[in-house]
Amino acid sequence: MTGAPVDALQRVPLFADLNQREVKQIARLFKQRTFPAGETVVQEGSGGAAFYVIESGEATVFVAGKEYSTLGPGDYFGEIALIDEGARLATITATSELGCYGITFWDFRPLVEANGVIGWKLLQSLARMYREARAG
Amino acid sequence: MTNADTVQELRFEPPAPGYWERDAVHFPRPMTRYWQEVHPAAFARGTGDFARFYGMLLGSLGSAYVHGFGYRSMVPVADEEVPARFQRASEVMQGKLWREQLRDWDERVKPDSIKAHRAVQSVDPAALSDQELVEYLTRCRDHHAAMIAQHMRYTASAVVPTGDFLAHVGDWTDVPPAELLGLMRGTAPVSAGASAELERLIAALEADARARELLASDEDPGQVLAALRALDGEAGEAVSGYLDLVGYRLLDGFDISEPYALAMPDALVRAIQIAVAGRDLEGADVEAAVADIRGKVPEQHRAEFDELLGEARLTYRLRDERGVFSDIWASGLMRRAVLEGGRRVAERGLIHEPVHLIDAGFDEMCSLVADGSGPSADELAARATERTTRDPKAAPRSLGDPPPPPPDASGLPPDVARLMRATGIALGHLFGSSEAEHDEEVLRGLAASPGIYEGPARLIAGPSEFDRIVTGDVLVTQSTTEAFNILLPLLGAIVTDSGGLLSHSAIVAREYGIPGVVGTREATGRIADGVRVRVDGDAGEVTVVE
C-alpha cells in the first residue's frame, strides 16, 4: 500500500472538508516516517523540507527554548517553513515514539496550489496563529 | 584591509638576540604604539624587582613587539650575583617572605595606589587647556608606567606559594593543576571581585526599594546607572562610590585600546545585578573539595599539605588585586585622557575619529594636541585598521634562538631548587592565568579546520539536546554524526573528544569553513557548559577564556 492510510489523514482538520477521493489522491503523496522517542523531529532555525501529520505518539513543541505545546494524533506541523521557504519556527521533539506521515516540499506545493480547499484551510490556520501571536 | 597586509606577507625577525616566546595569552591582538613604547621598560623593572626580592636566578623578563604582537624573553642574572641570589632564596623560603610582601601590599602599596588613581581620576580632562592636557597626558603615562612595574613586582608573591603548593601536591597525587587551583577560590570575599565599596553597594541596594526597581528595569543600562547615581541618600552615594572604584578599570586586556567599565554600562549593570542577587556559596563547595584532595595525599604529607595550602590561599587574592589596583585602572585613566585629546584633535579636523588618537605614539599625541603637528588623519586611521585587522595567525610562536633546556635543579641548593620549581610551575600555569581575572586552560587536539573563533561552549550529548544550541555557540561533544548536521548553520566552531582529521566532524567543519579541533580526548570533561572558549583550528588548541 503506497502512501498514508486514508483514515489517518481524514482525522486531520486540514483535510476535513475533502471528499474521500480527494483524500486518497493526497494520501498517495505521503510517506511513513517514525521517529524514536527523544529525537528532534524539527529544529528551530533550520531550513524546512517536509510537512508532517502525526498518526501515533506524542511530540512537544519548543519555541526559543521554552515548552510551548504538545501534539498528538491528528495534529500536523511543518507547513509554515514550506509555505514561505523560511526557517523552522519551533523545535519539535518526539516525546514518545512518533509515527508520522510526511510529504516533502516538491509534493506539498503542487498539492496546495491544485486544491483550493486545502489552501483556504491553511490560510485559516495561519490567521489563527497570527491572532494568537498578536494577543500573546 | 590595508595595502601592507594584502600586498606582502609580514616578516617576523627576532627583536634582539635570544629566545622570544609569543605571549598570546596576555596580548592576543596587536598592541598600540603607545603600549609598545611604555611597556618594555616598566615590565623589565617590575620583573627585575620580584626576581631580586625572591632570590631568583632570573635577571628580569624582556618584552618586545614585532608588528604589534607581544613576545617575551628571559634575561638571566649576572654570574656574580648568583651567590647573593642563593642566599636570598633561602631566606625567602625559610622566612615565608611573601607574607612580608603581602603585608606591604595591604598596608601601604594598595591604599597608596588607590589614592594615586583617585588623584589622577579627580582631574576632569575636558576642563583643561591644551597645554594642561599635554601635561596631564604625561602624568597619566608616568602613572601607567609605574603601575605596570608595580603589577609585575607583586607577581612572585602571588605565584610562588601557589606554585609551591602545586609542585608538592603534584608529587603526592595525580590531581590535575586546574583542579588544585580551584581550591583557592572563595577564600576571601576580595578574591571573588568584591570590595568594601561593593559590600556597601549591596547593602544599600538591599535596603532601598527604588534602587532595586531601577536595577531590575529594562531601561537602557546607561540611563539605569545615571538614575542610580542620582538617587539621594545612601543608595546614590554607595553607587557613586562603587563606580568611582571600578569605573575606569579596563574590562578586558591591558592596552588603552580596550574599553573601561563606564563605557560599557550593560556590563556594569549586569555585574551589580549579579552581586545583589547572589551570595557566594563557593565556600562550602571548596571545603568539600579540599577535604577530598587532602584525602588523596599520603598520610605523612598531610600536615605539610595544610601548611602549603594555607600559604597559597593567603596570597592568592594578590593575583587578582595586583592587576586591578595597578595598571588595569591606570590604563583606563590614560585612555580617558587620550580620548579627550582625540576629541579635540578630531574637532579641529586633524584626525577622522577621536579614537584614532589611541594609535598615536606618546610624543605624537602630545604634539597633535599642542600644535596640531604629527601624523596625518589617514595615517592614524590606517594604523587603527591595521592593528585591528592584522591576523594573529601570522605571528610565529617563537622567534630567535631555540628554547633553552629546562634548568637542572639537581645541582642547586634545596631552597633554590624548590623556589625555581615553584616559579616554573607557576609561570607555566599562573603567569598566563592571573591577570585580568582570567582562568586559562588550554586543551590540545588535532587541528582539523583552520580559523580562530571565540564564543560560548555548548556541551551536547546527543540529538535530544540540540535545542540548547544558540547561534554562535561552539559545539563541544564526544563525536558527531550526520544527525549533528542540522546544527551546522548555527555553529561558530566544533570541538570533539575523539575523531581524526578524516572524521565526520573534521570534514564538515572544513566544508562549512568553521574552526575545528578534534581528538582532544577530554573536551567534554574539561570544558564547562556555557564558558567562553577560544577555538584555534590552526594550532589545534581550545582555550577556556572565562
Added chain:
Amino acid sequence: MKGTVPLVKAHETALFGSKAVGLGQAIRDGLPVPPGFALSGAIVEAVAAGNDRAIKQVAKTARPLGGPLAVRSSAVDEDGAEASFAGQHLTLLNVPSSEHLGAALSEIWWSANSDSAISYRQRVGLFTRPSVGVVVQALLDPESAGVMFTRNPINGEDERMIEASWGLGEAVVAGQVIPDSYRIHRSGEVLQRTPGFKKIAIRTLPEGGTFEQQVQPELVEQLCLDDGQLAELNGLADRCEQIYGPARDIEWAFADGKLHLLQCRAVTRSGS
C-alpha cells in the same frame, strides 16, 4: 520495474547515483570491492512510499548476499558539486537480511529528504528534488579499517593520509576514536606513524547489526597497520588515482587478511 542491478552493471549515475556507479566502475577495473547490488533512486522512493511490489523486488534481489548487510546511500546528483556531502551520507549496518531492506531504504530516503539535507543542498546550489539510490553489500567483519586521502586534505601535500582503527571503519568516519594517523609519500616511504587512542572497535554481530567492543588495553595505542598493509594501501591509492584521477577519498578495510575497497570518491573542497 528496472530498479536493481548487480554493482558491476551499474553505469548510469542518473539512476543509481555516483557511489554505486563509482563502485561498479571500480569492480570493472579490477579493484577489490565487495560484490553487491545497486538500487535506483526510483525504486528506493517506491519502497519508502510503501509500494509492496517494490519492497518484494528488492528483497528478492539482495537475497543471494545472505546474512548481515551493509546498506549505503548513493545520492544521484552530487557529481560536480563543490561539497562532498560528507554529512549527508547514511550508512546502515544493522540490516540482518534482505527481508529487512524495506525499513532501511525508507530511512535512507528520509535522510536524503531531511531538513538538514535539503538545507545543505541549497547551500551548495542544488534546488531540485533529491534522488537517492542505494548500494547493498554483504557486511564485512574487518580486523582494521579506516579512511585514506590520496592527497593531504589539510595542507595539500602530495602524500597519502591514512586514519585507521580496529574493527569497522565507521569508528574512524564517525570520529568515535582517535585513530592511528599515517602519512605515506607516494614513493612508499612512510613519513608518519602516530598511534591513536582506539578505545572501542565497532564489530559486527552474526545476526546483523553492530556493537561497540572495548578494545584490549594493550591494543588501544598499538598501531593497527603494519608496513606491509601500508604498502598495500599505497598501491591501492596509486591504482585509484590512475583510474580516476588525483585527490581521492577512499574507505578501505582489511578483512580475512585481504584489503577491500569500500568507497572511492573525489576529495572536494577541504577548507585549505
